Amino acid sequence: MSRNINFKHRVAVVGAGMTLFRRRLLETPQELAWLAAKQALEEAGLALKDIDCVVIGSAPDAFDGVHMKGEYLADGAGGWHKPVVRVYVGGATGVFTPIAGWWHVASGLCRKALVVAEEKMSHAAKPHPQYVFRYIWDPIVEKPLNPNLIWIFAMEMHRYMYKCGVKKEDIALVSVKNKRNACGHPSAQLCDPNITVDDVLKSEVLVWPVQRLDVSPVSDGAAALVLADEAEARRITDTPVWIKGIGFTLDTTHWTNRDLAYPEYVRRAAEMAYRMAGIDNPRKQIDVAEPYDPFDYKELHHMEGLGLAKKCEAPILTREGVTQRDGDLPINPSGGLLGVGNPIAAAGLMKVAEIFWQLRGEAGARQVKKPVYTGLAQAWGDLMQAGTVIVLGI
Amino acid sequence: MNRVKYFQEVMEIEAYVYTAGPIGTRWLQELKNGRLTAAYCAKCGKLFLPPKMFEPETFEEAVELRPIDDVGVVETYAVIHRGFDGEELKEPVAVAFIRFPGVEGGLVHYVKAKELRVGMRVRARWRPVEQRVGSITDIECFEPV
Numbered sequence: 001m002s003r004n005i006n007f008k009h010r011v012a013v014v015g016a017g018m019t020l021f022r023r024r025l026l027e028t029p030q031e032l033a034w035l036a037a038k039q040a041l042e043e044a045g046l047a048l049k050d051i052d053c054v055v056i057g058s059a060p061d062a063f064d065g066v067h068m069k070g071e072y073l074a075d076g077a078g079g080w081h082k083p084v085v086r087v088y089v090g091g092a093t094g095v096f097t098p099i100a101g102w103w104h105v106a107s108g109l110c111r112k113a114l115v116v117a118e119e120k121m122s123h124a125a126k127p128h129p130q131y132v133f134r135y136i137w138d139p140i141v142e143k144p145l146n147p148n149l150i151w152i153f154a155m156e157m158h159r160y161m162y163k164c165g166v167k168k169e170d171i172a173l174v175s176v177k178n179k180r181n182a183c184g185h186p187s188a189q190l191c192d193p194n195i196t197v198d199d200v201l202k203s204e205v206l207v208w209p210v211q212r213l214d215v216s217p218v219s220d221g222a223a224a225l226v227l228a229d230e231a232e233a234r235r236i237t238d239t240p241v242w243i244k245g246i247g248f249t250l251d252t253t254h255w256t257n258r259d260l261a262y263p264e265y266v267r268r269a270a271e272m273a274y275r276m277a278g279i280d281n282p283r284k285q286i287d288v289a290e291p292y293d294p295f296d297y298k299e300l301h302h303m304e305g306l307g308l309a310k311k312c313e314a315p316i317l318t319r320e321g322v323t324q325r326d327g328d329l330p331i332n333p334s335g336g337l338l339g340v341g342n343p344i345a346a347a348g349l350m351k352v353a354e355i356f357w358q359l360r361g362e363a364g365a366r367q368v369k370k371p372v373y374t375g376l377a378q379a380w381g382d383l384m385q386a387g388t389v390i391v392l393g394i
Numbered sequence: 395m396n397r398v399k400y401f402q403e404v405m406e407i408e409a410y411v412y413t414a415g416p417i418g419t420r421w422l423q424e425l426k427n428g429r430l431t432a433a434y435c436a437k438c439g440k441l442f443l444p445p446k447m448f449e450p451e452t453f454e455e456a457v458e459l460r461p462i463d464d465v466g467v468v469e470t471y472a473v474i475h476r477g478f479d480g481e482e483l484k485e486p487v488a489v490a491f492i493r494f495p496g497v498e499g500g501l502v503h504y505v506k507a508k509e510l511r512v513g514m515r516v517r518a519r520w521r522p523v524e525q526r527v528g529s530i531t532d533i534e535c536f537e538p539v
Contacts, residue, residue: 027447028415034448041453048453065410075450125411132407139401 007106012233012240013098013392015044015226016353021189021341024122025220029064030076032222033118036346037078040114040224044236051226052110054079056086057097057117059344059381062132065123077116077224083109091294091381092248093117094223094348095388099246101227102390111232118222119343129218136383138254150215152384154207156260157297161209163261164312166300168209172200173318174296175213178332181325182339184365187350189219189341200296216294216336221343223350241359244374244393245279247272251385258385266305266378269387273376274307277391282307286391287372288358289329290351292380293336302378303331306389326369333358333366348379348388355392420459421445422528428520430533431459432497442498464518465539466492469500471510492516492536504535515539 017039019025019032027035033056041047056077061069070086077084087093087100094117101115121129130148137143160166179195182188195213203213233240247269251258258264270282279285291302300314308329309317317323323331334340334354337347355375357363374393380386414422417433424431432441435449435456442449442456449456471490476482488510493500505516516536526532 026413026416028413028418031415031447034446034453038448038453038455048451062407065407065412075446076448078453080450120413123410123412124407126407126409135403139403143401143403 008108009106009229011102011105011227011229011243013225013243013352013356014228014233014236014240015040015042015046016224016356017043018187018223018346018350018353019221020187021219021221021343021346021350023189023218023220029066029069029118029120030073032120032220033073033076033116036118036222036224037076037114037116040226044226046112046226046236048078048080051078051082051112051114053083053104053113055097055101055104055113055115056084057088057093057115057345057349058086059088059090059093059119060132063124063129063344064120073116073118076118078114089248089382089386089388091292091344092348092379092386092388093345093381094350095352095377095379095390096248097345097349098225098227098243098352098390099248099388101225102243102246105227105229111229113227115225115227115349116222117224117345117349119346120220121218121343122220150207150210152255153295154210157295158209159260160297160301164315166312166315168201169197170315170319171214171297171300172197174293174299175200175338177318177324178293178299178336178338180339181333181366182335185335185340187221188335188339189217190339191335210295214296216338216342219341219343219347221341221346223346223353225349225353225356239360239394241356241392241394243390245273245275245277245391247276247389249387250382251387253383253385255384262311263301263305263380263387265385265387266302266380266389267307269389270306270378273389273391277393279391283309283329286329286374286376287370288333288355288368288375289331290334290336290354290375290377291331292348292351292378293332293338294342296338298380299332299336302380305387306376306378325366328370330368330370333363333368348377351377351379352390352392359392359394415447417445417447417456417459424459425530425532426526426528428523428526429461430464430518432462432494434458434460440498441496443494443500462494462497465515466494466500466536468505468510468512468514468516469493470512471505490516490536501530503530503533505537506535507538
């Protein structure tokens, strides 16, 4: 992809919406999708009849417990007598959904697209939603060991700590920052204005070095965006936010074949998005970012993969306060997955919505101090090898 | 003789717990009371099934349930001779898609009738009060009016 690539249409985000993120919401999955979609349409001043096509994102069917979840969600996502697709790249889905929406509009296929992500993890009730992940492992070399996800994250975290000489105290700062940031978010599940590094370090050890407060919660929720081509966007709003670049990559399937201290899958996805957006110095050109933070160390990991920090530099920037809301490079001003919550696909799309609201100056109590013109959101998933990146700008 | 190694796994969550949603919960409660209702969208004036908090075509909110007559019209039907595992049933069982006048959508349910036909009017046969649990099966079946 060249830097001067000419797509048929520029694509803008013109509205966003989301539900509360909670451990257990009363509404059905369809109803959650509708709440978010309706809010996004209202923010754009549009009705469902104005929408040409619908893109749905949702993680494993096994969470909601409905096979063909995309088709099931279609009514709630406005997919009624319109072209509809559902995309799914595990945890990376939330950012992949607007990427798929982008190509619908950039290609000229649709002028206005509704993008909806939903997750209802509470349905997978017994023993725990985590059990959905028991069957992602290689049946020959891994499954007989009965692994769970946290084993692997713990090993990745430890490798990062070892390679970069990072202490648990430095990593806990991310959890503290994000759970405090979440107090400005009306949808947040885990706001804690008084949390300290000590609280994180004293929380129970799940799989060393991962402790309970290093991890994002299990959540229900939905989020939505309205995308439009340039002519439509200019009719709809005076303040469109443009999608300037998109990128997505897979790394190898196998843990044993990856660099666990550095997320190659993010670097490649970011480079693709940066080329399209004309960004050659992300540390200077990105004003605010929402990297994927299901675990606190992953925010640091992903900042480095995104080129927002040099290798092993993210903990230092964090300690110096650079990544705070009033810092020079605000990271996860929403509160992220650690603070707002983690209904998988909806959490990723929440990050894109946050950048949209930040760039429009509509983030309320969460608005970052410095003026912001360009921002990015990133997610991570599949068998922990997918990277998805979107760059937004005004 | 096995030429490759096989692995056995049971790939399921032990138990799912589904929410019926706020309006779905009320709809089921009404069934328990022996009343068939449909969701009502005040803004678009539509009565619709299955019940949900929004009307899917107009995307308007629906907060109300309104009682409807438990007499519907058979839109189509099928007759089951063999069960899930291919076993032959002692008696064939008929299921029908039933529409209700003035209501968008409808219900699928068992119908017991000697001579079932498309267009036939059928009425809900309710289970005795003490057997109702707040489920679609609180209606035992439909039968000719």
